[in-house]
Amino acid sequence: MAELRPSGAPGPTAPPAPGPTAPPAFASLFPPGLHAIYGECRRLYPDQPNPLQVTAIVKYWLGGPDPLDYVSMYRNVGSPSANIPEHWHYISFGLSDLYGDNRVHEFTGTDGPSGFGFELTFRLKRETGESAPPTWPAELMQGLARYVFQSENTFCSGDHVSWHSPLDNSESRIQHMLLTEDPQMQPVQTPFGVVTFLQIVGVCTEELHSAQQWNGQGILELLRTVPIAGGPWLITDMRRGETIFEINPHLQERVDKGIETDGSNLSGVSAKCAWDDLSRPPEDDEDSRSICIGTQPRRLSGKDTEQIRETLRRGLEINSKPVLPPINPQRQNGLAHDRAPSRKDSLESDSSTAIIPHELIRTRQLESVHLKFNQESGALIPLCLRGRLLHGRHFTYKSITGDMAITFVSTGVEGAFATEEHPYAAHGPWLQVRRPFFFSLLPFIDFLRLSLHPASLATLVLAETVPQQRERRGRQPGRVRLVCLQPQTEFKLPKEYSWPEKKLKVSILPDVVFDSPLH
DSSP states (O other): OOEEEOOOSSOOOOOOSTTOOOOOOOOOOOOOOHHHHHHHHHHHHHOOOOSSEEEEEBBGGOOBBSSSSSEEEEEOOOOOGTBBOOEEEEEESSSSSSSSSSSSOOOOOOSSSSEEEEEEEEEEEEETTOOOEEEEEEEEHHHHHHHHHHHHHOOOTOOEEOOOTTTTSSSSSSSSSEEEEEESSOOOEETTTTEEEEEEEOOOHHHHHHHHHHHHHHHHHHHTOOOGGGGTTOOOOTTOSSHHHHHOOOHHHHHHHHHHHHHOOOOOEEEEEEETTSSSSOOOOOOOOOEEETTTEEOOOOHHHHHHHHHHHHTTTTTOOOOOOSSSSSOTTSSSSSSSSSSSOOTTOTTTTOOGGGGGGOOOEEEEEEEEEEEHHHTTTHHHIIGGGGGTOOOEESSSSSOOOEEEEEOOOOOOOOSSSSSSEETTTEEEEEEHHHHHHHHHHHHHHHHSOOOEEEEEEEEEOOHHHHTTTTTOOOEEEEBBOOSSSSSSSSEEEEGGGGTTTEEOHHHHHHHHOOO
């Protein structure tokens, strides 16, 4: 639960937790991290020292359900001459480390990110005659914060979130979100690390699709050029009834050209998927994908999980030759140790402790495979081919119902264990499929594109933005974005497609198939 009150006094404080990682105690009762963010707010709004604030009645660190301690709400007059309307500006407190005593976030030093390294903001167009800000954006921000805390996955600029419902629970077409840097809030150096500010931008379903098929940053730039759709400061208008493509049809041409030139920056998804080795008799369990030790099914090894994670991280290194990290990687280039140890990477398995020792798993060349997808993940196959493989990249499906993965690799990707001679190869439960064999499925891809229109995907879509952009901002390598794909027309399942000459079978199956222990 939350309550609305004027800001001013901070919430209750607790003594610093003992331990070698705890920072020095601060004499002030005002939490230093909170004070630092308040300072940036006062810089923007010197005439609003005590804005209305939604506060969690029971703080997260006392067992409450809401991770954000506070959400402050300011009135911003905008700039009509610059097509910036008057609006409400919401700012969260709690994704960063406010207290520095390990009650919520582990203190790791002042040079890195504070807590998760960011706070959320939101700009909502003020309606005529509106004297107080609506409070629903605070709950929206709490929902995103719950995801971050529960998954320990972070957001960054360019990420997109499929909410799949009007953000304010109305009949609005604004049902999804993109994330970008707040145009006014500057990064803050706190005693517990750096805090940046990511602004939520409400978008229509068609705009989300374009961000998925191309990239979020490109769509954000288009939104900035349309005043009614956001304008320079990307202000959300819940009454907007037209997409940017309906307002200006020429913008679709820019998206199409961008997809053709750049491809997609989605390097992988977590979805409902599975695969079978058809070249092995079902009763032959020796060294197969479904091997069990005792009663535990085989899981991705820690090193395999690490390689898939690195695959997604490097998925957008467009200016260099695409490379899959080695199966037995050494941690290089500071990709994994510039963050708090408690922060999980996107593909880290919650059950990764129950794994087969990596040295007992060998890479196997397979003669024939059966790929299985639910309708939502199957709808991403056209994007996988046209948006990724045609551009010399790779694309990974990571199962959310079982510890397995499928990676499609193009010919130019180094470090892949699938080769032209053996286009199907597996390392434990991780399957790789080489691109040339998948190119023969173009008619099937076009059929899927028409049959499974990507309207929403009820799975977590893991996507990278350009690593160099993050390095330039001093951010750690990226995490996740959310996308949803729901078919707009009825598509009767199951569907099975077979290419005997390629020794390949692909099935589109109902969700219930993947919800059972055996596929």
